[in-house]
Amino acid sequence: MPFWQRVLGLRPPGPVITIRRHAVVTRIAHWVNALCILILLMSGLQIFNAHPALYVGKSSDFDHPVLALTSWEGPDGLRGFTWIGQHRIDTTGLLGVSDVDGVATPRGFPAWATLPGPQWLAMGRLWHFAAAWLFAVNGILFALWAIGRGHFRHDLLPTRADFKALPHTFVEHLKLRFPEGDAARHYNSLQKLSYVLVIFGLGPLVLLTGLTMSPTMDAAFPQLLWLFGGRQTARTIHFLCAFSFFGFFLIHIVMVVLSGAWNNLKSMITGRYVIGDCHGD
């Protein structure tokens, strides 16, 4: 199939069959999750902007952040810097200093990336915790359903054959060649691995590191602090998790588009997915 046709996700030439790709639970959980992650990422950046620096340990060693977004009034105006350890990068316009209503302003992340746009920590927190509840409940219900109804074992858990096929699948993905026909009936090894890691690894990790930042949760479960190496380390891991989600989201969108935007999008709404019928001829 020509590349552009596949990208558009139009019907492949020749006979096709429509399979039921996603259960209704998967579809609902997917879109609830997508909405939650968008709100969580943007409100999370709003919260981060209140103190745009990350540390390792129990408390904040203000002189030694592992990451910091700072601003500095120099001879050529306000400059924004991103510090990774002692390494300084000028990121004026994006990180450290960015335009708010046309005026260069000291800010961690720019206004277009935060929820709400203006500096408003109290409201950012309200959005973040509301979305966090929905994200957690939705994620836990989906995980229980997936395990209970066999979706996890049958469709998501990579098999030994999947692991063997992993290098090949990886190279095929880099060449933008995706499984077709019968092979497209199931998730491929890369999909399985990334979905399992995100749903059963990154999801719980982001939740637990988030809870570790709560002083009341630390009183109830001091083990959390031990597990993550202190509140500030937990905050740093939480931030890394957020960017892992962002990275997953970007690759996910690219893959969805390249492997058939319309067919993929439709299947996540109606559940039905069209594949070429290799046995039809």
Added chain:
Amino acid sequence: MATDRSLARRRFLARIGAAGAALSLSGCTRLSQKPWVGDLLAEVEKLTRRAQRLFAGGHALAPEYSEADIAPAFRANGTLDPATTEYDAHAASGFADWRVTVSGLVEHPLSLSLAELRALPSRTQITRHDCVEGWSCIGKWTGVPLAHVLAMGGVKPEARYVVFRCADNMAPAGAPPQFYYESLDLLEATHPQTILAYKMNNSPLTIKHGAPVRLRAERQLGYKMAKYINGIELVADLSGIAGGRGGYWEDQGYSWYAGI
């Protein structure tokens, strides 16, 4: 009753729908400015409080640390010096005439001097201070458990909240004074680590850290821990005080429950 509920449900669903429809970047900012959005999101605060109380109860202690963990430079936030004529006079005299009153719904209203507070049973704890902004500092605090002071006053059964009155004026120059205040419910107020601290790292509190008396409520965020305390008032509800949301920052939109 049933129609009321279905109407409320319809309104709720309509709002969820409106929220979804308006979910664009500027939409979210605009949404945030609508009072009902704040109210809806604030409902979540109650859920969070109930869930955290379920796990932490009234007794789970905040982690305590060792001397080696104490921050060499503990950051101070909020008011760093009340700088009123009255406060400056107190500071100049070493707070010899400072009083902390206990009033409101108590059997025996009290007025305690610093010397009297220091003579009461004390607790020393090395704890982590978590600012709502995200940073943490570890410090050592000595003070009298608030539960002890409340017991001396005799809390009346109808009292539900403890309000802390402070000497720092938050209003801009020229405006009517608006003193910092905070509040805790009785469960958090009587927690063993909730103390009226008068010492930090073995020395009397410095002005930037709330001299002469500040609150430590170790399972809460920093803004709950009022500095420059001169009054403790027991009340049945918070709606009649200042903005009615239970604290200076709460009146600016921050959550009253600050366990997360």
